[in-house]
Amino acid sequence: MVIDENILFSAGAEIKEYNPTENIFCEGDNPHYYYQIITGEVKLNNYNEEGKEFIQNFLSAGQSCGESILFIDKPYPMNAEAVTDCSILRLHKSTFFNLLNKSPKLCMEVSSFLSQRLYYKFIMMMNISSQxxxxxxxxxxxxxxxxxxxxxxxxxxxxxxxxxxxxxxxxxxxxxxxxxxxxxxxxxxxxxxxxxxx
DNA sequence: TCATTAAAGTTAT
DNA sequence: ATAACTTTAATGA
Structure with missing residues (x-):
């Protein structure tokens, strides 16, 4: 679990339901929300010129998605698509930042999650390049x-x-x-x- | 060696 | 039933 759900709810987070293949966000969209998965599985992917899919990662309950781009002023470089039925919590960017500003503990939790994702990316990148x-x-x-x-x-x-x-x-x-x-x-x-x- | 195409068998919905 | 997944084989870069 990245952040305690109760904290997010009391900050005003809402729940959205998604059906399989539904997009939570798409490549090119501007990030407005912090997302955390309550139930279900999500994949982050890209499609190349020929339409072939490259899956960046699978994310499941307790994990957040797209948070890495929330901290910079860039559109999403990938899609987030529901694999199963999903119930996903979302909190507006500004509210999310307010929370972080008030709590070093939350900052650490988010940093830790970010760090894990970065670690995975690094491992996978090592593997995939010319192997x-x-x-x-x-x-x-x-x-x-x-x-x-x-x-x-x-x-x-x-x-x-x-x-x-x-x-x-x-x-x-x-x-x-x-x-x-x-x-x-x-x-x-x-x-x-x-x-x-x- | 690996990708691509095609074709067919299998599983899940 | 129909779509999604798995497998094999042939061909070409």
Whole structure:
């Protein structure tokens, strides 16, 4: 949880519901709100010239989205799209800044979240730049698995479709699938009824 | 080597 | 049923 929901509510936050594929904001929009996910899952993405999707990140309950751009005077460089039914809290930018001005604790919480996102971006950027498909996919899985305590092999079920994994690593689905098959041969992961265990 | 295209099988809604 | 996802194969950069 980035910020206690009660604090946000008492500051005047409102809840908005979104259906799958609905946009919370779009590339080019100007940021006006601080968003925090109550329930559901959101993805941040871009579409290239050919219309191919690149997923920047998946965000779920307790996380905020788009906050990184709130502090500068720039339009959003990506879209935020609901993946599942979502209930998202939003607080106007100015009210949000007032809150932060009054509370060093909230500033720290937001900074901490920002820091985490930056860390993820850095890890993923290292992976994606000029690496082999298996290294990219392994990097993604290592990151995802790092949040669970059990480090033993095959103990983590990747909560993503192959399509999503491909979009997160900049690969095409077919390459992702073939590479994953190859990684199974190499005992890097296991596949059980289409689910990837890592 | 990987992306792209096409075609077909599978799963979820 | 229909859409979304998974898989395989052929082709080309």
């Amino acid at each position: 082999s498909p298996s290294t990219r996919l392994k990097g993604l899985m290592d990151y995802l698995k790092s949040f669970q305590d059990d480090e033993s092999p095959y103990s983590f079920m990747i909560p993503l479709t192959r399509q999503q994994m491909a979009s997160l690593t900049g690969l095409c689905v077919e390459t992702a699938i073939r590479t994953i098959k190859h990684m199974e041969k190499d005992k890097i992961l296991k596949i059980e009824n289409r689910k990837i265990l890592y």
